[in-house]
Amino acid sequence: MIPLQPPRRLIDVEIDGETVRVPEGSTILDACAAAGKDIPTLCYGDTLTPKNACRVCVVEVEGARTLAPACSRKAEKGMKVGTDTERARQSRKVVLELLGSSVDMSTTPRAAEWVEEYDADPARFGDDAATVEQPAKVDNELYVRDYSKCIMCYKCVDACGDQWQNTFAIGVAGRGFDTTISTEFDAPLTDSACVYCGNCVEVCPTGALSFKTEFDMRAEGTWDESKQTETTTICSYCGVGCNLTLHVQDNKIVKVTSPHDNPVTKGNLCVKGRFGYGYV
Amino acid sequence: MDLRFRGAEPSEEERAAVDALLGPPASAWDGGSRTEADLRFAARAEAARDQLLPALHAVNDRVGWISEGALEYICRRLTIPPAEAYGVATFYALFSMKERPKRVLHVCTDLACQAKGAESVRRRVEDHFGPAGTSWHESPCLGMCERAPAALALEAGTPPVAQVYAPATPDTITTMAEAPPSSNGSTPSVKVTGETPERAAVPQAGQDGLLLLRRIGTVDPASLDDYRAAGGYTALRRAFDLGPAGVIREVLESGLVGRGGAAFPTGRKWDATARQPDHPHYLVCNADESEPGTFKDRVIMEGDPYALVEAMTIAAYATGCAKGYLYIRGEYPRAVARLQHAIATARARGLLGDDILGKGLSFDIELRRGAGAYICGEETAIFNSIEGQRGEPRSKPPFPVEKGLFGKPTVVNNVETLVNVLPILERGAQAYAAAEPKLFCVSGAVERPGVYELTFGATLRELLDLSGTTGTTRAVLLGGAAGAFVTDLDIPLTFEGTRAAGATLGSGVVLVIDDGVDLKSLLLRIAEFFRDESCGQCVPCRVGTVRQEEALHRLSRRVDDDDLVLLREVGQTMRDASICGLGQTAWNAVESAIDRLGVFR
């Protein structure tokens, strides 16, 4: 028979003074969602193990020496969490400034909104502040890697690696500010282990990885999300039954994603499902 | 795994270096030649990711750099994706992925050496060898601060050679010493030249009443018999009498706290690990001593290596570990050689391995070398490094006692902490607690730099009276780059005392700054150190350390209040929101210099 899920205990957590009840094992972020709090996140991915690298989701946990990343820290019974304390806001502000001053966040959803909300000023570090600016890597016809937009969230590496695709075409190389996402010896993708599943593109939170169609349309100024529709259908390339969400602009498919909560794909596709739409 | 390779082939030498470590390949699928049987069935290779760092060392030691062919061969042997192995190899400063000369000189330009004229050595090297980057590098602290300024040349070969220049002078730095012949005919893993006797680092050597330093300079560090004649292995015998729970009780009652900087009670850590139902348990000795100005662990390992082996055995016995890893920083060739010898001889005498001393204890130690990454001294980064991952800290919780090395309960202690267990068991917890010893690494503007052992409670002034000072003491950097500057010499050198003074004992660094030192350039060096050693994982540290250094550059040219505010905000965010201690402390010294020394007033 179908095994039952192990029973989950419920625990009470205090979020900004309000008590919420969540299953044991939930993160603070889960508890915040239950309490209706909107915590900014960048490196968090709903299909991936939290990496808590960006630190934009930090909250203040009573009794803790440092701030805690909401995305990965497990909620504990009786924990008192402040999501909007001066210290947490200040850290988020500076983290947004540090990111905004070093990375091109122009295509990061909600980034501009948060910069305003937290009164962040990325320009304060001056014109000479070091950035990760570099030319976009366009080495194949399917997707583009524009690492001047990369915040080093590790999500692409996790999606390519042991969490989903298990292809391991890319890794994190170097150290410190010079850390990059890289193939071995920085080889072009076409000479790497990449199988073009695009599952890295699916999880990229900033647009550093994008469909070549999107990259080109943005370059020529025709990319317009307000004119796009999203329709979820089923891939026709094999019998597995992967769910595709087709992003259509002017009756053309401009991008393909997959629902992250789908039992078949969990947000993942292969090269045919993701990019093989050219014939329609 | 269906790995994809780009087809680069290893040279014979590279292949031999890897095979010497791993043995010959088992099948065609992991790098051997194709046999008929290989084409009919294949079993999954045993997971051996943790051999990645040793394999990279093997190639780097023999050839001097890691070519794509060598990396691919390592990946085939260990079933590791090349992109991941590349990411690991590029994490460590001692590895090069580009061809370079076999001999590479590392010139320390860090705090203690800077205070002792490293700049003139550096300039001479630059004149002689050209710009830094291939045949020589500027190095973070080499842990030879008592002989500052220091340099270390590493030359690939069979065996590799390490030549120490300490103190280095502009005249000697360009000379190469002939490696001494091996004394017993065997090939050591590394030949070390240019070293000085161990006792030179211990001004108190031979004095009565020392607990931790008593054997250094008086006992042959290569002789197990000498060690036993000097009281060695009485503590382990005592431990067997007490039983594991009894050992933990003694350590708890002794009040011993970790000497790595965080000052967590060692007994509690051991107790928590021992109680974990998940198995196996691991012991990790953190000998990745890299905090600028720190060299006490090196001195212990070089001068009294068996003490560490014995202490690890006791820790393993108490906490139920069958396997211990001793992770020594890569820039400590003599410590590596001494401990390799100590472990091998202890094993030969039944003091490691199965049924130690006939008491049924099974325990062995595997020595691992770091490869030039300060962050690997962080207690969870060290796990990742041993496992063959990038040495990035993990987020806590879960804590190591619960999920540590290979995801198993792990007790991780640094060298000084562990060797304190010997006098605790020899003397009993109460006698130990009555006169608890602490080691200090005294360097900078002093007459007799070196490792000093004092009883907790002595003041900074008493320590400096022992070492003597030179020039006019302006400030003392306590605790290293992650510590703070103090000017009050009467603060008691205890965890509480230093904390009350807004500083930290940290790793026991006492770097004396006289008025001849350029504080601004010292701060810049600190900022550069953190920027250089940040692993890059979290934003506050990765970008924050860069912004801190940039602001300090601006401030050393022109003091600007906005930049001071900026430094403070960035510093506070690094402290509040970084994943690990590196980012959390990267602003400490700068903050104290601004607030207490008025450096940018």
Next chain:
Amino acid sequence: MSYDRLTHPLVRENGVLRRASWEEALERAAEGFRRNVAKHGPNCFAMLSCARSTNEMNYVGQKFTRVVIGTNNVDSCNRTCHAPSVAGLSAVFGSGGGTSSYQEVEDTDVIVMWGSAARNAHPIFFQHVLKGIRKGARMFAVDPRRTGTAQWADLWLGLNVGTDIPLAHAVAREIIHSGLHNEAFIERATIGFEEFKESVEPWTLSAAEQVTGVPAAAIRELAHAYARADRAQLCWTLGITEHHNATDNVRALINLSLLTGHVGRYGSGLSPLRGQNNVQGGGDMGAIPNRLPGFQDILDPDIRARFESAWGRPIQPEYGHNLTEMLEAMAEGEVTTCYLIGENPVQSEADSLACVKRLSMLDHLVVQDIFLTKTAQMADVVLPASAAWCEADGTFTNSERRVQRVRKALEPPGEARDDIWIMCEIARRLGHDWAYDGAEEVWDELRALSPQHTGMTYQRLADLQGIQWPCPSEDELEPPYLHGRLWENDPSKRGMPAPFAVLRHSPPVDLLDDEYPLRLTTGRRLDSYNTGVQSSGFASPLRRGETIELCPEDAERLGLTEGEEVRITSRRGSVTAPVYIDPALRPGLVFMTFHFPDEVDTNSLTIEATDPLSGTAEFKAAAVRVEKLVKAG
């Protein structure tokens, strides 16, 4: 090459296809059918329905065949891949679907991938396998080549092509002799064990090693791991089914599950992986010659009566022709007209030249497709259709029997029209005034007739992200695995016992000899699909065109270097292709795909030796020789 979409109807005039209006094309299509049926009776008509199109289209297609024409001659391309799985599974369990769901692969203890290169051919299914491996499952790969799948295995067994039955028998014998068979399950839920036991007795480990080439110890390890596992999944693909004795191969694997009780429980089961998006659904919808919608047997009078009363027309009480029989009947002149929807047999069938010849003997061929394929170029009428998966509404059924919604995202190009609209228009011209107000109306008609789909309203399919059949109730869901009944204590609930099959080893028909010394096997690559018609439309950086892949030792022996163009010759045909050296192969074994038929017609080499039970051809085993090209002059 890449194909352009068809944007308007075409009709043949004076031997060439020219543009036509919809009215003219539909009229011509209907007229040809009418004429032939009037002359020869309904069984001169054959429909090939599209395994890539929706369930709704397939339902209407088979209904068109049975109601408008009045024959059971309807089949689809699952003949070329998975008919043996359906035949084998339904013979044993009464139902042709895979018994397990993807999630169970993640939760199982042992996974056997037998003749399945899922890493490349079914990448997202393989992600579930990888999850299972990461959670501690042991995986075994049985494949002549050391594929990407095999490289993930705990143990890879590189058997000789076409020796699956000896291997399975040796595994079975080892399990029995080690006392690891599940006696309780065998006793309560199966029949024929004694005969089976006797039949595998000759297949000792060493006898199997002789025939399969796999060392005895490896066979033993597989046997013990599979039998000892608390849960085990047995998955296969075309490596099992594209053989002349494919149904026997499938039965040999099913035997192992019966022997160990690895079926009918959560985490234990049998998973054939489907090659096309709706192969499962096409069969479920009755677009096969022996079943009515809901996989209901056409010979059952009660079932037939229900459909006859719903459709208002008698149904022939006999099986129609399957694809292979249709092609033969064309050669015999019995089938004279064919309505071919979204199929490209000229390039997908083994022995493609023979197929061209047979199609060319038809009096009237109507092809409905989105491209002007090689097959469409032979048609009398070409009808431009919409692409089912993105230009139509409906449902597909995947390999885990999950029915999922397909939604229209794009307008079809030019005058291309929806499949169902086209069929209804032809039906109307043949006297059946059909009209469906959208796919949901078709689906609801099907739900009323097929108990296993009854509970699947469109709304529920959307809410639950698909539902696995059977789903007889709108209020409940069944377990994700099939045949739990076999474990029931009450014999009346247990139903029909599952029979063991007594099988004989039959080596590949195309024998190796001095003239044709190399075994050619075929398969799929990650970035390409079947005959390449769809997948040629995107610029895959992985694509390297057709090659003949051989092992380093053979390349050296033949003096070949990578990239060199060589001639590959079988007893049926000859092609040239560049050499690609692949260490995953061993001496004597060469590999090609069939993705690039316009450049290299691999199927002119393959043999049309078909499985008598399911009609699937032996794509996986041809005998060839490889020769250096001699430069002219």
